[in-house]
Amino acid sequence: MVNEGTTTNGYEVKVMPASTVAPALPVQEHRLPLSNLDLILPPIDVGVFFCYAGPAGSGNPAATLKAALAKTLVAYFPLAGEVVANAAGEPELLCSGRGVDVAEAYADGTELRELRLGLPDESVEPLVPKKKAGAMCVQVTKFRCGGVVVACSFDHRVCDAYSFNMFLVAWAAAARGSPAPPAPSFHRAFLAPRHPAPRSMAGTLADRLFVPVSRAPAPPPAATSAAAANRIYRVSAADVAALQAAAGPGRTKLEAFTALLWKLHARAAASSSSASSCCMGVVVDGRARLRADGAMTSYFGNVLTVPYGVARAADLRGTDLAAAAGDVHRWVAAAATGEHFRELVDWVEAQRPEPTVARAYLGRGDDGEDAAACVVSSGLRLPFREVDFGWGRPAFASYHFPWPGGAGYVMPMPSARGDGDWVVYVHAAPEVVQVMEEEPTVFRALESSYMFGSGEIN
Structure with missing residues (x-):
């Protein structure tokens, strides 16, 4: 049946x-x-x-x-x-x-x-x-x-x-x-709010990155999930290394990649009259920030924050990759601290039971103007080589996240080939996908021969 x-x-x-x-x-x-x-x-x-x-x-x-x-x-x-x-x-x-x-x-x-x-x-x-x-x-x-x-x-x-x-x-x-492997931990005390709670959460980084749903601005008219395009690309290890080098010393691969996406969104905005700004967010894991001793390594749950930056599309188009990567590094580093995660726990406690939302997803600029929004979440720790059910490693693996929100979502992951290449899942507006595919390098078509050509995984 x-x-x-x-x-x-x-x-x-x-x-x-x-x-x-x-x-x-x-x-x-x-x-x-x-x-x-x-x-x-x-x-x-x-x-x-x-x-x-x-x-x-x-x-x-x-x-x-x-x-x-x-x-x-x-x-x-x-x-x-x-x-x-x-x-x-x-x-x-x-x-x-x-x-x-x-x-x-x-x-x-x-x-x-x-x-x-x-x-x-x-x-x-x-x-x-x-x-x-x-x-x-x-x-x-x-x-x-x-x-x-x-x-x-x-x-x-x-x-x-x-x-x-x-x-x-x-x-x-x-x-x-x-x-x-080691059993998961559900020790909620890791994320308990502090007592006594801080007197005021106004003006904190948590208050700037998140907002109660009742005070969240409506998404831009153009931000509809029905219009989104979904793609999976491959990015060669050489292109990843070249991006990191162009981003300047001290910049991670993910920061360089995010800076490129930010600039590509600005280029796509040139053909759209609805968004004069671009909002780019990055998902940051807080386990090691909250407990440097590794006590949260096996914690099961969500330990995430979403810092973001907003810039005028015209300004982004006129800046180089290194400058954009410097901005990404600045706002990611500000959120990648134990103090911010403790502050975020306290901030949520102060809002309960009202639900909250990350501002990075809302598609708004600093002055309330419409902004093309995208969030990058690293899947580079996807353990594809360990997901062997007894018949060998997978020939291909990817997360799949065609979510209903108006913001784009991009997730780079390691290629199952094990050669340093990336596989990148993209959920974005069609004009953004078009600009990505016009880029002479970086976002390459995912061909069957790349995944299954040899029939074996390295």
Whole structure:
């Protein structure tokens, strides 16, 4: 019995009814409050997928994944629960052990190498499941060639990509029968507000980066998710190194890349009368900033902030990459401190129970003018080499985040080739995508031969 099917460009995926995989050991039902840094996340789902060239000859991949998932959910029990509202109307985790919905799917009419993964709307969308209940869901899609795609969607309020990467590594280890990695920590005291609370949070960096929803300006008229284009590109290691060199001494690869994106958005704004400014944000992880001793290395949850910069598009077009990278470095460094994260926890506490939002997503300039907005989130720690379920490393992997907001979203990740290249997921306005593709280097088309040409992973 087929539950549903998706057909696009002659590529059909038949999805069977999902089964629910519960933790292998009973879970005592309880409520786990979300931390203040979880509460700054909107109710959105994040997808991630892994392509394997030929695991179908290694028994039953779906059965292996389900058995390993049941074992892994014992330690990662929040993913087997669901987000519900508490008495104050705030979201919190109901750790009920309901389990994770896992669907098996079949793409018999095509081969994995035939997918145009650079165009995720047509190729990836049918492979990444839409979560209907619970905190997470999985889809395992088999292809005619014997290839398999393992894809997950998870509630961003439950955890960030760092946390989900920990889960993926543990799940793969369980499937291989390898020793389990260190268990996750849910020690909310790491993110407890300070007592007594600071007298005033006005004018703090947290107050400048986030805003209560009731005071958030409406998004620009042009900022509609329906108009967004989704792409996956590759960036060569040589181009990454050249960008970093052009950005100047002391600049990271991600800062250089962000500066380039900022300038490309300014170039795209030249053809748009709706945005005279460009707002560029960067997601910053706070684990090492809050605890330099490594105590938060295994913390499961969200530990993120989103610093940003705004500049007139005309000014950005007239500046060089090094100057733009210097600005990026300045506002990222200001937020990458333990004091800012402690301040952000206190600031959220002062707003509760009202929800808040990161200003970087709102598409507004310093004077309230419309701004083309984009946020960069590093996926460079995606542990693709450790997501081996017993049939080898993935030939390709990427996060998938066609979110409903008006701001663009760009996520660079390491290529599964292991040669220093990047894979970059892009969700942006069509005019921005056009400018990116006109760039003579950096954003290169993602070709099947690049991923599956040799049939082997280095």
